[in-house]
Structure formats: structure tokens, C-alpha cells
Amino acid sequence: MTEASRVSAIDPILGLEDYQFLADAYYGSGGFKDGNYLVKHPRETPEKYQKRKELAYYLNYVAPVVNSHVNPVFLKEPEREWQENKLFSTFTEDADTLGTSLTRFMKRAGLIAKLQAVAFIVIDNAAEQPGNMADVLKQRALPYVYIVQRSQVKSYKTNKAGRLIELTYTVASETSESGQAALETWTWTTSSWTCLHADGKEKTGDHQLGRLPIVPLYAKPYEPGKVLPQSEFYAIARANKRLYNLCSEIDELIRNQAFNILTYPMGESQTEDDVKEIVTGTENALPYDGQLSNSPGFIAPDSAPLEQLRQERKDLITEIYRMAELSHVTGVETKNSGVAKQWDFQNTNQVLADFALNCEDSEREIARVFELWTNTRVALYSNYSDEFGIVDVAAALDDAGNALDLNVGGQFDVEVKKKAASVYLADLPEDRFDAVMKDIDRQAEDAQRAAAFTEEV
Template identity: 35%
Template sequence: MADLQGQLLINLPGDDEYMMIHDAYYGTGLFVQGRGLIQHPRESVENFMNRKKLAYYWNYTGPIVNAMVDPIFKDEARREYRNSEMFNGFLEDCDRAGTSYQDFCKSAALIAKLYGAAYIVVDNSDEMEGTLSAAVRNRHFPFLKVVSPMQIRDWKIDDYGRLTMFQYEERIRSGAYTETSRTHTWTAREWSITSGAGSKETGANPLGVVPVVQWLARNTDKRIIKPPSEYVSVVQTNYFLYQLCSWHAQILRDQAFNILTIPDPGTDDITIGTNNVLAYPPESTHTPTFIAPAAAPADMLTGQMDRCVKEMFRMSGLESILGASTSDNKSGVSKEWDFEKTNKRIADFAVRCENADKAIIRLYEAWSGENTGYKVEYPRDFKISDVSDGLANAQAAIDLGFDSIAYKQEVLKKVLAAYMPNLAPDVYDTILKEMKAAAERAAQDAAYGVNDDTKGGEGAGGVPKGDQREPEQDGPANDAAGGGA
């Protein structure tokens, strides 16, 4: 069993790998003050220390990952649900830290995309209130925690890949010099919290399931709790670019400060450096001149740096968006195809975000006992389109003449998404309700011929087609038969 566990651990991303991904994204750790630089075999310690002081980091990992997440959360996701004081409070503050549910989902999506997966723990308050208003006022209702793969300590799954045990570590920095750690363990029957001091709290889990949602970054096996990040190659390339930039800066510094060579009898010692001279025997026939390292190494490094940048975007499928295409002579169709591939990758992740979003709310409903009727729709199309084009397409859809209120409502939703993407939810609902009511009234008017003797299938004189009786000339019956004449 121990050998099997060892083999399984070898196949999992280690903490060092996760930390490297973290540092590459945020520009910290290895990429600060030259900590991650490697000394050249022929480089002196003094020169290496000077090179570390000049080190700088071109962060491409951050923009590349953000480019796959930001478009999904550029606008508020379209959510529909029953009005509830508790659920509204949850959407406004879902983590007990004042974070809105929309912002929380974006942060969770970023962690999932960066590390390969994120896990959302849907916990509940351990304090019960007598009234709903008291629970909302004191924030005693379900809340969320996002767990990165680095925090996971152990887990168990059944034959179907469902979690039966989930354990993670939480480190809390409560002061400049104070940090505490707690280990949380969830099973289908109970939960426990073990502090660093050894104290332990336990309680029953009434849900009967582990209240954890798996948020995957791509199409990987759900039974793999710690899937590899899709950006490992990008991070490694960015790390190599970090080394190249340091070597390049060293050569540029030496080339910028040339050394003057002059004839000198050599009676006095001269320290060689960029601020003084290099002497040679006076009987030599050479004239005084400046010397510097050859330009070829710098040119070689420049070319390699450019190649690394292009490869990072190519591996991420973003060359069409960020202008890092390896060919400037691509046809319009080829560039459009590149963008379609990028659009599909973002859309695929948007679907995963939507599924995780729904799973979180299902657990919220299980804890709270509420039936919110929750529906959410994340964007699927990330093309940069003009608002006027969206309105023109909507008008063309209406001009098709489909006599369906539901169809017209969907067209209106597209118009609102294009023209007013950040509309307040209550205003959005009001517009849809008013449009539906107006469409129903128009349909009734058309059916009964109100104010229009040419509609509602009427013939001459307001008599419906199929009833060709001559209209009476006088009396109330004539007025009734005339409808809206």
C-alpha cells in the first residue's frame, strides 16, 4: 500500500510546482531580486550577485491567464431567481468578508484556471436564529470558501469519482507576526477542525454528502483531484525568459560602458573595469581605442527572447488576440480561424464556470432549505462586436415575423446584453415583464380586431373571414359585429 501511495504521489503536482505557478503569475518569490536566477559555471560570485541586483521579470503568465478568465466576467452573469431576503444577502456577501457572489466566482475561476482546479466548500453557520430577519442581520446563513490545490492535504472518492472525504489546510495570518493553521475535514456524516495546537472541534453533517464543488479548468477526469495546470509549459518558458533577460541585461551593460585601451609601461597596477582603462605594452603598435563585448551574443539572446514570447502565446492559443502570431502573412480566413479556436476555449471554460455556479447554489439550497428557482447563464460568444451590429441583428430577427412572445423575449435579452450589459437585475426583470405584457395585449388586439379593421383575420366591414353574412345596417348588433371598425 505504501508503494502504491508513493507512485500516486509522484504523478501529482507538487507544492514546488504550485509555488512556481503562483510566483510566475504574481511576479513574486523566484522572480523578485533575482532569487530564481542560476549562476553560470564560468561566472564569479561577485558578478552573479551584481547580476541578481539588476534582474527584472517580464510577466506574461499573468496576462495570458487573465485573457482566458476576464472576458467571461466582463459583465454580470445573467441570473434569475425567486426574491428572497436571505438569498439576496448571500449574493451580496457570500464569504463573510463582504465579497459579492459575482466577484467570488471570478476569483474561484481564476484559481481553477491557474492551478488546474479549485474547490468550493459550501459551509453553514453553526449558530441558529429564531427568525429569518435575525439570521440575515447577523449573517447566520451558508457561506463559501475557495480551496486551491496547494491547500488540499487528503481526500477519498468512491467508484464514481464522488468525494467521500475532503481535507484541506487553512492558514490565517491574524497579524504581522502571527499565523495560525487549521485543518478542516469533511465527510458525508461529519466535519472536524483541528488547530495547530492540537485542539479539535467536530460536528454532524446533516446533508449526507461532502459539501464541496469541484471547479475544473478543462476537460480532465473528475477523479483526478489535483489535475496538472495547463499553464505549466507557459510558466517554465516564462522562467527561462527570466534567465535570458538577466543575461541580456549583463551584456547590454558591458556594451554600454566600453573600456578604453591605452599603452602603458605597466609599472603601476590598474584595476580593470568599465570606469577606467585597460593598459597594454607601450611598444605595441596598436592605437588607443574602446573595446566592448561582441554584439552577436546580445542579438542571439534577443532573438531567443522574442521566440519565447511568441511560443507562450502560441501554447495558450492567444496569438490571434494579442498579436503574437508567428506569421505576419496569414490570410483573413486563417486569422479568423485562429480567433474561433480561442473563442471556443474561452466558451468551454465559461460552461464549466456555469456548471460550478449552479452546483454551489444547489448546496446553498440544501443548507438553507430554500428553493430559489435559480437559473444562470454565462456568456458563450466573446467576439468583439459593435453595439450597432447587435441591434441590427436583433431587428433582422424580429423582421422574420415569428409570432411568438417567447421568441421576442429572447431577442430582447440579446438586445439588453449588447446595449445595456450592466443593467440592474430588477430593471432587467421589469423590462421583460413589460415587454411580455405589451406583446400579449397586442396579440389580443389583433385577435379581436381592436382599433384595426384590417387585422385579426377580418374581412370587409370588420366581419371575420369565413362568416360572410351581410352586416346589419342598424341597431346594436351592427356595432358589435363591427369590432374595432
Template identity: 40%
Template sequence: MDKYKLLENAYYGTGLFENGKGLRKHPRESLENYQDRQGLAYYLNYTGSIVNASVDPIFKDKIKNTYNGSAMFQTFLNDCDRTGTDYQDFCKSAALHAKLYGAVYVVVDNVSAPDATRNEAIQNRSLPFLKFVVPSQIVDWEIDEFGRIIMFKYREEVESGANVKHSEVFTWTPDTWSVGEGESVVTGTHNLGRVPVVQWLSRNTDKKVIKPPSEFLSVAQANYFLFQLCSWHTQILRDQAFNILTIPDQGEDDITIGTNNVLTFPMEATHTPGFIAPSADPADMLTNQMDRIIKEMFRMSGLDSVIGVKADTTKSGVAKQWDFEKTNKKLADFAVRCENADKAIVELYELWAGEKVGYDCEYPRDFKINDVIDSLTNAQLALELGFNSTAYKQEVLKKVLEAYLPNLQPEIYDQIIEEVAEALQNEARDGVYEDGEVNEANEDK
């Protein structure tokens, strides 16, 4: 099966994992039994949770950014893809696809006939817009000796109705664009001087590799095997879950056994009825294998110390700290890639729009989960050290605000810092005044 289709199916739980479509038939299994297994199939979707856990912490809070007061750029941020998608939501979706497939490509396109004035452009939403292209959509490409993309061709498929699909092929070069194939091609020029495509990589891979391998392909494959194990496990439970009643009998009479019947036997009988149970070993073996596969999926993704797996009580505090540092480093590395892609997208917007917006953004680098009570306790202990420094106390306050009010509006945050700084200065001034009065009183004595 195509690896990109497997990744997509594993993440969304579709395709192979719907209605048991991806179950393998046993060599000597009857069609009736196979179809019955398909009807009972279920999918434990760990791929989606693992991929999300590699992206969600980065976009947990609003990304810090600054830009000038351009009304046109603000309109773009509020609706960056012409379907009402907020820019940060678009970036998060692009980041998820980059993580899942190994890379994603953001195309910064523009309307074919821009409006004459900025007001008209804002009113009619005649602005640059974004769309992302996953590796399976890429038809062809060219790169120069420096690894820069100089031709990018991709196929876009659109569902325009319940049973209506059509596709278009888009081609970009540093100064031209085209839509269509063969004889039905519409072409045009642009003055960007570069291909308006941003490469968004999942990890540190060669930028010249347009379709890098996904770091989660092994997770998707393991999840597919887990899907098979779950089906076998269900079959054993269904076929062997109930004990079987055994009684001495010549087999000459028909006997109906059930919860509504009574089975009698002679008092002097030497062989009383009893139950025999199927061996639980096959079911136990499958259960252990399922648990092992689940644990391995989180280990391979580097998240075994974060979610989904029972804590290892044998690990020392230092070992657990190293696990956290490894996870934090992985998230921080991807956050840097997201930040660079974010800035590159806005840079292409500026080329299309013909305006400089002074854009800058800062993605988080530390993903430690702060315990509010611990943070407040540590802040209190820090103040009790008695350092008589206004700057020191302000830094302690910032730590408190980050832990207790992480989503505070920037203007409110600045106001609190200013008010506390003023209060500390007044307190220091009053302390100097009181010390002066005490010294004068001592001199009078």
C-alpha cells in the first residue's frame, strides 16, 4: 500500500481501518468467517494521538507576533485561505501535516485580478491566500544547485458535490504560473522572482529531498499490526469465552441445555457433569503482544515518558529528567521550524501585496508543564531569601504570572508589571525615609 495513504488512514481511522477493510484473511479461513471478523473489527487509533502530541504543545497558547497596523494584513490573518481560517489555525494544521507526512508545502497564491485600491481589496478579500500541499499531491519538481525550488508542480483535487470530483494541475516557476494539463492550460506571469512555495519540514532532513520519509511511518505500520491483533483477540474471545458442559452419555438421546432447563443425573452416578474451559494461553499471548505494540509505538515516537504508557517506577529521577529533556528538545526543534516557515509565508505575502508589515513571531521553546501550586510555593521561597532588589522581585513576579495566568493579555501583563514596579519603588523610597527619621531620632538622643 502507498505509504502516504497508510499514514492518512492511520491518523484519521479511515480507509483500511473502516469496517475491517484492512484485515488480512487467514489462508484457510472461510469467506463467511472473514466477513464476520470484519463486522466486529475496531481500530485503536494511537497514531492520531502520537502525532497530535508532537504538535499541540507548540500551539497550546497564542503564538506571539508583532506587525504594523496594516488593515490589509489583518484581513489576511483573519482569513488566510479564503475559507475563513485564522492564520494560526492554518499554521497548526500545516504543522500537523508536516509531522504526519515528513513535510508539507505551503503555496502562497494570489488572486488573478487584484483590485485597484486597498480598500476594495479588503472589502472583496482580493488578497494573497494560502493552501498546503502534501507530498502525495506533488507531481514534479526541479531544484537548482543550491537546493532552491525552481519548478513546483502539484495536483489539487476538489469535491464540488456529493459524487462530483475534479482535479487541476498547478505549476509554478520563479516568473510564471500555469493551471491545467495538455492542451487545456492557462498560463500567466508574476514578478516575485521566486517560486511562492514554503518548504515545511518535520525534522532535520536534507532540504533537497522534496519527499522526506515520515518519522511516524513505523508508528502507522505498528498501529496497522495492532489492528490485526485486535481482530484475532476478538475472535478468540467470541469463540472460546464460554465453558463447555460435559456429561457421560451414549449419545442416543437429544438433550437441550440452557439457562431455562434442568439437568438431572442419578445420585449413585460416578461421573458427575462438569465444565471444561478452553485454554486462555492464546488470548493472554495476544493481550501481551497488544500491550507491547502500544508501548513500542510511544517509545518509537519519543513520547513513552509523556502519554499512553504506564510510568516506569524503576527509573531514577535523573533518568526521568533526561526523558523530559529529550521530549522538550524534540518539541523545541520543531517549534523553530514552525517559526521559520511562519516568517517565510509572511515574506511571500509581502511580495504579493507590495507592502512591508514588519512581521516577527516567536514560538515557544520550553514545554515544561508547570504545577501552579509548586510555582507559587517556589516564588514565595524566592522572595523569602530577602534580596532587596526591585529587578529580582519583578522577575519572580513574571514567573508567577506565567504559571498562574499563562493566557494573560499582553497589555494587562505589562500593566501589572508596571504597577508592581511602581509599588516596589514607593516601598523602597518609604523605607529610606523611615530610616532617615530613625537616624535623626538617635542623633537627638
């Protein structure tokens, strides 16, 4: 390790199987689909375990909470401005050569980044460059992007400041109909690239970028140099696995204990075989020896273990939302304190705002690499919305009503009404929303004229 840089092997906090587990938890695949994530009971027979795997169902909370950290950020199209540049304009419409717009590509990268803590965006250039602009645009011979996931990374280097200066990863060069992929191992440095094919053939070359053409998109702010942080959703995925097992245990208990058991006192002349031949049901009569002091009856299993498991499941769901910074969502018991609820909303908005800033920074870095590849000027301005509409509408309207009850009047009432309208009518088209605001002003002016006229009279 030189003084100017530091080499890092892969951080062993999470292994490759852990990232596969995260993907399974998000998509409901793998062990959640075939039941292999169910933990076998110590004395459970293979037959019963197999039956339990067949009946298992997965209540997926990982996907909704991850999506809730990504979808609001991309609810509105980001504002982008750049210098006139036909190449970059084409790039924003087709960023990955598959017809994916830059916004949709960033959302896909953002989803991977949130689930795995980081997504690496590689900005490569077309190998063959036509001699004129028309052919470049027609053939799309310009830079393109693709995503490298955490599980594909083999090694990396950072400088003393923590900036990434080398990355080695594997990527599929082609995939057959059977699903078999031919892998390539790529290594990028600040001045060169190397591609090692699965057949042992190696290609290498230099680039004049002076930097790594790779932009990490992080899920949240991390310490510089922490290239591969642990996913914030790993603990949630583990909790969802426990929830998966809880549901199976509850289902097993219900199937084994749901039905009451008939007790039948036998007379002196009766045997167990006689009782076994008794057919019970709503259409049958059940005769018994009337001289016996005890009549047939039903006994029910103790419901306490089932209720305990159900309560644990409910508590676990609440904890999943809390860990995901979503303790205010529907389905979770809300706090009585209005201040606590406001804090929850503010905390969630801050998490989303931080991620939006990360997306802005990553887009600007992508544009800088694009400039270097094409020797053109882009000067991208990217602005993601920091208003995510995560407000308690009912609480906001109650606050507005309480404020109006103070009878302050004048401009105070006007501003309160406008604030209430902005919350309740947030999804109204802009022209109609503006009309509502003007109507509030007009009503205030009419009230002032009426009050002035009354004083004159």
C-alpha cells in the first residue's frame, strides 16, 4: 500500500450470500419462494417440514419500505438544464442503449443503491466513433451507462481523501437462452482499463479522462472512503425472515388446534372400538348412556400460545416500519403526541432529501465524465424535488382550524387558509390551484371592503 492510496479487499461485513438474501427478501424469491428460509424444528420430521414449506407464505415488507425510500424522490421529473449539446440530449433520452431515459435509469440505480447501500454507475464510451455528428447520433456512438451491483465488485482502491481510484468487477458479456452467462472481469483505473474474458483472453487500453469513469450512488451519506457500507435494510430483511417463520408457526398451530375435541364418557358395556364407530355431525344424533353423570362435550386447546405468536408478529411489523423510518404509516399505531408525529414526518422527509441530494450529485458526476469522453461542454444543473408530500393532512387541517378559531383575522387568516389549501389540494392542477389562492385573496378583500363600509355607516 502506497502513501498516496489504500487498497481494500472486499469488506466481509456482508458476504455475497447476504446480498442474494437481500434480493430474495425484496422480490420474494429464493428461500422465500421454495420455503428453504423456514427454520426446521428440532424434532420435526422431514415429511412435516416439507409440508410446512409447501404451505408457507411470505408477507413482503422489504419491498414496500425500500420503495417508500425511492418512489417519492422520483415522483416528479427532476429539473435539468444544460448547455446546448446534441450528444447529451440524446443521452438523457437513451442512457443505456436500451431506450431508458436518464430519469428511469437513475430510479433503477436508486432502488439498487437503497437495497444494497451502494450502486456503481459505469460510464463507458462506444468503441467505434463515426467521423461526423449525424452518424454519431444515428448510430448512438456516444457514452452509455450501466450498473454494477455490490455482489459484482471484486476489489477497489481509494486515495487518502477516500475517492475511488480503481475498481474491479465482473459483468456478463452475453447470456444464452439457458441463462448461462459469459463473464468478463473489468478493471478501471484513472488512466487505463483491462477486460479479462472468461476464456482467458485479455484486452487493455488507456483513456485520457484523468479520473475513474465510475460514479458510486450511495443510499445515504457515509464517511469518505467507506466504499462498501452495510445495507441499512439488512436488519429489516432479517426481521422479515423471522416474520416469515412466525407466519408458518402460527399457521401450523391453527391447523393443529383449530378444531375442538369431542369427549365422550364410555359406559360399562362400551369399548373404545364402539366409540370410534360413532359418527358425529350436524345431521346425526349422538346417543349416550343417560344414566352417566357426565354427558359428551367439547374441549378447546389453550389459545394463549397462538395469541402470543400473533402479538409477536404485530410487534415485529411495527419494528420493521420503525427501522425503515416509517413509524407514522397506516397500519402502525400512531403516537398520541402531535410533536412526536411531526418529528416522524420531519425525519422521513430528511431521509428522502438526503437521498435526493445523492442522486443530484451522481447525475452531475455522470455529466462530468460525459464531458471528458466527448470533449464537449454540458454544465448540467440537476435539481430533485425536496417536497415529498409526506404530511398528515388531517392533522394539518385541524391545526388550521384551531388557528382560525383564534379570531386574529386579517392577513393572518388569509395565510392560514392558503397553507391549509396547499396541504389539502396538493395534487390539484396548477391553474386550478392558482385560482383557489386568488379566490382566498378576493374573499379577504371583499371582507375588508364590507368592514370598511360598516364603519362608515
